[in-house]
Amino acid sequence: MSYATSFYLTGAEIGLSLAALALLLVAAWTGTKSARIVTILSVAALVGAAIFSMGLFDRAAGEVAGRAYGDLYRADAFGSFAKILIYLAAAAILVVTPRFFTQRASYRAEYPVLMLFNAVGMGMMVSATDLMTLYIGLEMSSLSSYVLASFLKEDSRSSEAGLKYFVLGALASGIILYGVSLVYGFTGSTNYEGIRAAFDAGFSTGALFGVVFVLAGLAFKVSAVPFHMWTPDVYEGAPTPVTAFFATAPKVAAMAMLLRMAMDPFGGEVDSWRQIVIFAALASIVVGALGAIGQQNLKRLLAYSSINNVGFILIGLAAATPAGVAASLTYLAIYVAMVLGSFTALLMLRDPAGNNLETFTDISGLSTKRPALAWALLALMFSLAGIPPLFGFWGKFVVFQAAVQADLVALAAIGIAASVIGAFYYLKFIKVMFFDEPLREIETESPASHWAVLAICVAIISPLGYLLTLPLGDWTAQAAASFVAAM
Amino acid sequence: MIQTLAFYLFAALVIASAVMVIMARNPVHSVLWLILAFFNAAGLMVLVGAEFIAALLVIVYVGAVAVLFLFVVMMLDIDFAELRAGFVKNFPLGIIIALILAAELIFGIGAYQAGRIELGVASGATSPILDASNTASIGAVLFSDYLFLFEAAGLVLLIAMIGAIVLTHRKRPGGRGQQNITKQVRRNPNEATVMKQPIVGEGVEL
Numbered sequence: 001m002s003y004a005t006s007f008y009l010t011g012a013e014i015g016l017s018l019a020a021l022a023l024l025l026v027a028a029w030t031g032t033k034s035a036r037i038v039t040i041l042s043v044a045a046l047v048g049a050a051i052f053s054m055g056l057f058d059r060a061a062g063e064v065a066g067r068a069y070g071d072l073y074r075a076d077a078f079g080s081f082a083k084i085l086i087y088l089a090a091a092a093i094l095v096v097t098p099r100f101f102t103q104r105a106s107y108r109a110e111y112p113v114l115m116l117f118n119a120v121g122m123g124m125m126v127s128a129t130d131l132m133t134l135y136i137g138l139e140m141s142s143l144s145s146y147v148l149a150s151f152l153k154e155d156s157r158s159s160e161a162g163l164k165y166f167v168l169g170a171l172a173s174g175i176i177l178y179g180v181s182l183v184y185g186f187t188g189s190t191n192y193e194g195i196r197a198a199f200d201a202g203f204s205t206g207a208l209f210g211v212v213f214v215l216a217g218l219a220f221k222v223s224a225v226p227f228h229m230w231t232p233d234v235y236e237g238a239p240t241p242v243t244a245f246f247a248t249a250p251k252v253a254a255m256a257m258l259l260r261m262a263m264d265p266f267g268g269e270v271d272s273w274r275q276i277v278i279f280a281a282l283a284s285i286v287v288g289a290l291g292a293i294g295q296q297n298l299k300r301l302l303a304y305s306s307i308n309n310v311g312f313i314l315i316g317l318a319a320a321t322p323a324g325v326a327a328s329l330t331y332l333a334i335y336v337a338m339v340l341g342s343f344t345a346l347l348m349l350r351d352p353a354g355n356n357l358e359t360f361t362d363i364s365g366l367s368t369k370r371p372a373l374a375w376a377l378l379a380l381m382f383s384l385a386g387i388p389p390l391f392g393f394w395g396k397f398v399v400f401q402a403a404v405q406a407d408l409v410a411l412a413a414i415g416i417a418a419s420v421i422g423a424f425y426y427l428k429f430i431k432v433m434f435f436d437e438p439l440r441e442i443e444t445e446s447p448a449s450h451w452a453v454l455a456i457c458v459a460i461i462s463p464l465g466y467l468l469t470l471p472l473g474d475w476t477a478q479a480a481a482s483f484v485a486a487m
Numbered sequence: 488m489i490q491t492l493a494f495y496l497f498a499a500l501v502i503a504s505a506v507m508v509i510m511a512r513n514p515v516h517s518v519l520w521l522i523l524a525f526f527n528a529a530g531l532m533v534l535v536g537a538e539f540i541a542a543l544l545v546i547v548y549v550g551a552v553a554v555l556f557l558f559v560v561m562m563l564d565i566d567f568a569e570l571r572a573g574f575v576k577n578f579p580l581g582i583i584i585a586l587i588l589a590a591e592l593i594f595g596i597g598a599y600q601a602g603r604i605e606l607g608v609a610s611g612a613t614s615p616i617l618d619a620s621n622t623a624s625i626g627a628v629l630f631s632d633y634l635f636l637f638e639a640a641g642l643v644l645l646i647a648m649i650g651a652i653v654l655t656h657r658k659r660p661g662g663r664g665q666q667n668i669t670k671q672v673r674r675n676p677n678e679a680t681v682m683k684q685p686i687v688g689e690g691v692e693l
Contacts, residue, residue, distance in 0.1 A: 003634075010635065017642060024649070069635045110653045117646050124639060136639045143643060147650035153657075162654075 006068035009075035019045035020116035027109030042112035050087035076482035079127035082256035089248040097241040118144040122253035131190040161237025172220030179213025195265035221254040225283035235303035244343030284311030289422035319406035326476035327402040331395035341457030365438025385426035391465030493598035497530040539621035
């Protein structure tokens with residue numbers, strides 16, 4: 001290992017860190033005045049990091065995974081794919097963020113800086129091949145997330161969300177760390193390859209405890225069902241752009257981390273964790289679908305929807321095959337587009353005074369006031385429900401296909417049945433928008449930046465998205481092959 | 488023999504004081520129990536021969552606990568008069584605890600002198616332990632093999648700092664000592680004063 005190679009492989013993280021440090025200085029000296037320019041430069045840095053990761057993706061596909069710092073970190077196709085998603089999602093969130101906070105006179109230049117540090121942490125999470133890298137990346141991302149959640153200091157709901165997220169996040173970190181210490185104790189290694197080799201040699205009950213604790217902690221982070229309680233509260237209380245962020249980039253990072261963790265170091269012990277994942281998947285789908293039905297607040301509804309979607313992504317993991325991992329990645333990519341679009345649309349719903357609208361009564365009759373927005377939401381909701389002409393269907397399709405190929409027919413069947421329950425509240429959303437009487441005044445214009453993000457998301461999930469199926473299939477297959485090839 | 492005895496003593500005390508940390512009703516007491524827990528954990532570290540980590544535990548954690556103590560005292564609504572009244576009453580107890588800590592330290596070091604506890608042979612795939620002191624070995628890997636993680640951990644701390652400032656810093660409106668000299672110099676009589684010719688009996692509208 002040479003440092004030069006290692007630095008090159010971690011280029012995205014190093015670049016983002018340097019950008020964040022430089023922008024932090026700008027923020028410290030110029031204060032709130034520079035918030036706008038710092039945001040623009042942060043978006044540029046994130047897009048740059050995404051392009052750099054694309055370069056690594058092509059490179060990594062050709063050769064054996066690029067290991068950095070003596071295999072603490074691996075810049076392989078899987079990591080690059082997840083990072084591209086994360087960086088682009090974070091950049092899109094930064095584009096739609098400032099308007100929300102400026103309206104409340106609380107936008108500060110530290111917001112984009114924290115977002116950049118968060119992106120560094122998420123990048124480390126998805127590329128980690130050592131438990132220590134994983135934990136530090138996780139903490140880096142979580143710590144900045146807590147701050148972002150309570151960024152609206154004057155709003156008590158935002159502080160509450162931040163505090164809840166902090167306490168439960170710390171609990172999850174503690175659980176992961178306990179599991180990590182058990183795994184290290186029983187294998188004598190924190191390196192993924194070392195752990196796998198030690199597990200192949202012998203898998204004791206103590207090690208099983210470690211695996212279960214690590215997976216439970218990670219389930220906390222992705223908000224899979226037995227550990228989902230924090231999600232609706234945090235998603236409702238946090239400022240809407242931050243909620244949009246939580247539902248996209250960190251979810252991708254945690255999910256990718258979980259996929260790598262389960263399939264690489266624990267990949268030899270599939271039978272010992274598969275039932276946990278199957279349970280979490282089914283419970284997430286069912287609870288996500290049932291919990292959303294009674295919700296009046298749209299952010300809570302989308303929180304349950306994200307729990308529901310996590311369940312579908314976990315089905316891909318339960319399959320425990322390269323195809324399953326690829327299917328999960330495909331679903332993640334489509335999920336990010338859908339959720340990003342939904343939250344952008346939610347950010348565009350404001351009353352003439354500029355207050356954000358976020359309940360069902362607020363959107364009733366939206367189709368007469370803002371037809372374009374209503375149709376975009378219609379497409380997004382149909383896609384989330386998995387109705388065929390839209391791209392959301394493809395995500396569910398590949399996941400179920402992977403499950404069936406792995407002989408988990410019952411799991412797939414229950415998943416399909418439960419997704420019908422989920423369709424109910426997505427349809428309710430559409431019914432309220434199109435068939436109810438308008439009750440609220442709604443702001444009639446939205447800035448071009450919001451429209452741009454919404455248009456891109458809707459274009460991806462529209463039937464046009466099917467043009468992407470072939471390249472997306474290739475990329476995810478490559479990404480999955482980069483670390484589950486040994487199966 | 489003496490090491491085993493010391494091990495069980497320290498281990499039992501760590502667990503007991505950890506329980507007391509969450510059981511104590513008075514937050515200040517929990518902080519004190521926390522210090523005891525750290526001291527005993529440090530004793531365990533000494534027993535296995537990790538003297539550097541033992542020192543870190545005492546210096547960093549007990550130092551951090553002092554800061555934590557300050558925060559607890561600052562943030563929680565604690566009646567100081569009551570605390571002070573208890574001081575004299577609790578003084579003998581405090582002395583006893585201090586003596587126990589000192590005795591433990593001497594006992595622990597004595598036990599360490601008798602040879603450290605053998606934990607069994609390392610069986611994992613980690614790199615073999617260098618034949619150097621703790622401090623030298625940690626330094627050797629921290630700034631070479633684990634450079635990446637070291638820097639990343641630094642970033643985590645920076646984030647914590649930014650977060651603390653972002654969440655607590657408030658710009659006070661006006662504020663003291665903010666004399667804007669240019670503004671004062673630029674002030675001219677036309678903006679500052681108004682000339683009126685009031686009609687008698689009708690009052691003035693400014």
